[in-house]
Amino acid sequence: MASTLALFLSxxxxxxxxxxxxxxxxxxxxxxxxxxxxxxPAYNGQxxxxxxxxxxxxxxxxxxxxxxxMGDVQAHDTIRVAxxxxxxxxxxxxxxxxxDDVIASSHHGPSLIYISPDPPTENSFVKIWHEGKYESNPFxxxxxxxxxxxxxxxxxxxxxxxPEGLKAGYYLIRAEMIGLHEGDVSWKxxxxxxxxxxxxxxxxxxxxxxTIKLPEGVxxxxxxxxxxxxxxxxxxxxxxxxxxxxxxxxCVTDYIIPGPTVWSGAWxxxxxxxxxxxTGATTATPWSTWIGTDSVVTSVTFVDVxxxxxVGSEKYTATWSEVYxxxxxxxxxx
Ligand SMILES: *[C@@H]1O[C@H](CO)[C@@H](O)[C@H](O)[C@H]1NC(C)=O
Ligand SMILES: *[C@@H]1O[C@H](CO)[C@@H](O)[C@H](O)[C@H]1NC(C)=O
Numbered sequence: 387m388a389s390t391l392a393l394f395l396s397x398x399x400x401x402x403x404x405x406x407x408x409x410x411x412x413x414x415x416x417x418x419x420x421x422x423x424x425x426x427p428a429y430n431g432q433x434x435x436x437x438x439x440x441x442x443x444x445x446x447x448x449x450x451x452x453x454x455x456m457g458d459v460q461a462h463d464t465i466r467v468a469x470x471x472x473x474x475x476x477x478x479x480x481x482x483x484x485x486d487d488v489i490a491s492s493h494h495g496p497s498l499i500y501i502s503p504d505p506p507t508e509n510s511f512v513k514i515w516h517e518g519k520y521e522s523n524p525f526x527x528x529x530x531x532x533x534x535x536x537x538x539x540x541x542x543x544x545x546x547x548x549p550e551g552l553k554a555g556y557y558l559i560r561a562e563m564i565g566l567h568e569g570d571v572s573w574k575x576x577x578x579x580x581x582x583x584x585x586x587x588x589x590x591x592x593x594x595x596x597t598i599k600l601p602e603g604v605x606x607x608x609x610x611x612x613x614x615x616x617x618x619x620x621x622x623x624x625x626x627x628x629x630x631x632x633x634x635x636x637c638v639t640d641y642i643i644p645g646p647t648v649w650s651g652a653w654x655x656x657x658x659x660x661x662x663x664x665t666g667a668t669t670a671t672p673w674s675t676w677i678g679t680d681s682v683v684t685s686v687t688f689v690d691v692x693x694x695x696x697v698g699s700e701k702y703t704a705t706w707s708e709v710y711x712x713x714x715x716x717x718x719x720x
Contacts, residue, residue, distance in 0.1 A: 420666030427454035442582030453587035493565035514652035
């Protein structure tokens with residue numbers, strides 16, 4: 387596929403949502419450039435319109451839980467980092483700019499970051515940071531949550547440090563926001579609702595003389611289940627104190643973030659760093675939607691971006707290599 391082509395297609399589900407993905411990565415405050423190193427997810431928007439690459443995955447058993455839709459497709463670039471470097475993932479909704487809303491104000495939920503050797507293997511994703519609900523407010527307010535009160539208010543910046551002493555090599559960082567605004571019921575029980583998972587992967591190469599190997603972690607898909615209290619959780623009920631209660635189900639007051647505990651080898655807290663200017667495009671390249679059901683891409687159509695002419699189409703199946711492959715500088719998507 388020539389780089390002048392973009393993926394495009396028509397699709398089915400057309401929910402109105404306000405979605406989010408990682409547009410770029412700052413390393414020690416310095417932007418590496420829009421899209422650099424990021425496996426930008428495929429778009430699943432309205433029929434034939436193209437658009438943004440930012441809709442959620444809701445099927446916990448889907449391969450798309452790993453690195454989002456078409457997350458097996460490598461980015462051209464890998465970001466070089468050293469242990470101790472401060473990484474800032476720049477999440478946005480419609481534009482890579484401080485004026486952007488980052489994620490809809492209703493999409494309360496936790497944020498999580500994992501790291502895995504690239505490519506991932508069984509149980510290779512290790513959690514290095516998470517943040518959930520950090521303030522309860524009286525019912526019916528949802529309280530303060532990582533996605534809407536931290537990341538969104540902080541211009542989309544999600545911070546993590548590369549673990550100290552981490553062995554050199556290629557890794558994928560899987561950063562995630564979860565929207566719980568429809569999470570009072572599981573997607574399995576009601577496919578129109580359910581928690582919304584926004585996960586993106588960033589390709590990094592860790593340099594240096596570190597000797598620390600990652601411990602055993604979790605798999606994606608596999609790490610989360612519909613019986614996790616952090617996946618099915620009523621954010622509005624959870625802070626209910628009014629009497630009589632308007633809800634008949636027992637209110638859960640604590641929120642338990644899904645997935646494992648944070649690895650003891652991760653930095654104990656994140657370090658907010660002030661970031662420099664953005665380099666590269668600030669608007670999204672429309673490139674793809676999907677044909678299929680739910681979050682599973684089954685075919686894609688390639689369209690010339692300039693002329694909007696369809697130039698080819700193919701069936702798509704996620705194919706994760708079991709050995710590390712050097713990303714191609716030219717092939718594929720951008
Ligand atoms: C990361 O941030 C911390 C806290 O501000 C700072 O002490 C450290 O030097 C930074 N690391 C690098 C590699 O700049
Ligand atoms: C952000 O977008 C606004 C509105 O389009 C524009 O006025 C402003 O200059 C942009 N800021 C930057 C830093 O690009």
